[in-house]
Amino acid sequence: MATPVSSIRNLGPAFEAACTGAGIPSAEALRKLGADAAYARLLHSGMKPHFVWYYVLVMALQNRPWNDCKDAEKKALRKRFDAIKVTSFDADRDAFEQMMDQIGVRPAV
Template sequence: MSGTPVSAIRNLGPAFEDACTAAGIPDAESLRALGAHEAYRKLLLAGQRPHFIGYYVLHMALQGRPWNDCKGAEKDALRAQFDGLKAETKAPAQSALDKILNEIGVIAKPEQR
């Protein structure tokens, strides 16, 4: 039985739900259990491009707050966390096509180049 759709959470729409599914986060319950920071880590590791607004919107959404409620010191602290996460998960940019070609062995994996 599947859980509540991610898009049922205020401020999170179908595109974000698709990204979560691709990152192995199947439902709202799983997203809430991971928390915003770890969920965003999974999104980055699954190939999503880092975007600070998306990061803080996710934090606000999981707190049930409007997306634009993040301001001042709270926003500055989230920016520092986001920058750290982005640095930790930085990998060479790879297009979806390159990823598929790597998986089937057509082109060398980035660490072999």
């Protein structure tokens, strides 16, 4: 039986719903993808980029408190976040295109 995404430390029902919408159905699937690929998939599915959600995900997959990310580590994560955002988020995609992506009309990233 699959473990819910919300069973991972720091990740609640809203994040679980976003994962479900992005085709990430379980904690196991999220862990297998890893933080960067999962976040890219979330952005591609239409979620707006938010740095805090990204670093909370990174901390969660490391089983660390969400606010454990500090200083140099946070700066390095910001660079990773910016790179993911550039390649995975298109603010000009409309709701119809996002829906088509979610049902699999276009290939997932």
